[in-house]
Amino acid sequence: DQQVKQNSPSLSVQEGRISILNCDYTNSMFDYFLWYKKYPAEGPTFLISISSIKDKNEDGRFTVFLNKSAKHLSLHIVPSQPGDSAVYFCAASYMYSGGGADGLTFGKGTHLIIQP
Amino acid sequence: GAGVSQSPSNKVTEKGKDVELRCDPISGHTALYWYRQSLGQGLEFLIYFQGNSAPDKSGLPSDRFSAERTGGSVSTLTIQRTQQEDSAVYLCASSLTQGGTGELFFGEGSRLTVL
Numbered sequence: 001d002q003q004v005k006q007n008s009p010s011l012s013v014q015e016g017r018i019s020i021l022n023c024d025y026t027n028s029m030f031d032y033f034l035w036y037k038k039y040p041a042e043g044p045t046f047l048i049s050i051s052s053i054k055d056k057n058e059d060g061r062f063t064v065f066l067n068k069s070a071k072h073l074s075l076h077i078v079p080s081q082p083g084d085s086a087v088y089f090c091a092a093s094y095m096y097s098g099g100g101a102d103g104l105t106f107g108k109g110t111h112l113i114i115q116p
Numbered sequence: 117g118a119g120v121s122q123s124p125s126n127k128v129t130e131k132g133k134d135v136e137l138r139c140d141p142i143s144g145h146t147a148l149y150w151y152r153q154s155l156g157q158g159l160e161f162l163i164y165f166q167g168n169s170a171p172d173k174s175g176l177p178s179d180r181f182s183a184e185r186t187g188g189s190v191s192t193l194t195i196q197r198t199q200q201e202d203s204a205v206y207l208c209a210s211s212l213t214q215g216g217t218g219e220l221f222f223g224e225g226s227r228l229t230v231l
Contacts, residue, residue: 004158006158034219036222041224042224043120043207043209043222043223043224043225044159044207044220044222045222046219046220046221049219089158089159091159104159104161104220105161106151106158106159106160106161107158108157108158109158109159
């Protein structure tokens with residue numbers, strides 16, 4: 001049973017436009033969410049995070065939105081650049097709720113392709 | 117180096133052989149995690165260490181998998197009697213504290229191919 005779902009295996013966006021990557025989760029205990037970016041042959045690197053007490057967190061071109069009632073979060077990249085082409089993993093954990101000390105639960109990832 | 121180091125970066129082995137994968141976390145990071153990514157799959161949690169102890173081993177796929185950590189630093193993931201379905205990239209990560217308190221720092225992974 002997948003607790004974190006990224007339903008789009010790939011996404012193609014034109015350079016300069018907005019990229020929107022989506023993530024859904026089923027476990028209402030999750031209270032901390034992260035996005036990781038992974039280039040081929042490299043380990044994932046942390047991109048941005050959000051706690052459940054917020055509904056938006058912005059860092060430069062990257063913004064993460066959290067809709068707790070829908071158990072949905074999204075990552076917006078604007079404007080998209082060629083270097084953004086990578087696989088993006090959504091991850092969730094229990095940070096504040098005191099349970100689940102097993103690290104992060106990851107989605108399967110979305111391969112973002114930025115076209116020139 | 118300053119990052120998480122994993123070795124070997126690539127390992128090809130025959131079915132039935134044992135393999136050992138090593139992870140050297142960032143100095144001072146008390147928490148260490150093993151994940152694996154099979155082809156077309158997301159990152160699957162295997163085990164995590166807080167110091168030298170592993171409170172949660174429930175992610176290990178079978179009793180052929182084991183892991184240890186010594187001196188609160190280097191960790192070894194051992195797969196005995198490898199099977200073809202063990203083929204994957206095994207990723208190690210470390211963080212300052214346990215649990216999902218934020219950023220994990222990943223190594224580049226060890227790609228295991230079982231023939």
